[in-house]
């Protein structure tokens with residue numbers, strides 16, 4: 001069994017049933033959730049870096065939020081809204097299913113939920129002086145939105161903190177990752193998430209995906225300042 005499911009049996013049960021009742025009373029089939037490998041990596045990153053605070057963009061059915069919130073419970077930490085999740089469409093599109101999943105699993109007290117666009121919530125968090133040790137970017141997949149998420153997340157990450165992007169091979173997301181690699185060496189180094197997967201990165205499928213730049217999840221560790229000088233050189237990407 002995946003370690004993440006042992007750590008969060010409520011998520012295992014949710015995946016087993018495959019559906020959840022929303023606030024309106026209608027039953028929704030679980031979809032759009034992060035892959036089990038992504039969730040395993042998030043779980044293992046939490047074990048490794050023992051974050052004080054975590055942030056995610058994109059709550060949906062609450063899969064990744066449950067994993068990140070459960071990581072505090074597993075460490076015996078009392079709930080105090082350590083995990084912030086941003087999603088403007090939780091009620092209108094997702095019928096509050098993510099919030100219900102967190103509530104039913106007893107993890108809701110770990111959650112600070114912000115029902116607004118990430119482009120609004122992230123600068124608000126900066127203004128509040130918030131910082132995070134682990135950020136999972138899994139909201140809008142439009143280039144401009146992911147780029148804005150990166151801009152603000154870089155300023156919200158602690159030194160040594162990790163930012164992870166879902167759907168790395170999506171052309172919009174991939175373009176942002178190319179920007180990081182070509183222009184952000186001052187701030188970021190790549191993190192090899194292969195060993196943190198359930199297959200330890202050894203499966204043929206993953207090795208192929210990696211060789212062809214088609215992996216699902218890409219992560220970077222913050223190793224430098226949040227911004228470069230205004231007249232820094234620009235490298236095309």
Ligand SMILES: C[S@@+](CC[C@H](N)C(=O)[O-])C[C@H]1O[C@@H](n2cnc3c(N)ncnc32)[C@H](O)[C@@H]1O
Nearest residue numbers: 033034058060063064087089117118138139140
């Ligand atoms: C792929 S789903 C997230 C899945 C979730 N992380 C999980 O593992 O279960 C993407 C989510 O991003 C949200 N979203 C879309 N645009 C957004 C934006 N501009 N700011 C914040 N969230 C956004 C959507 O409502 C949706 O819930």
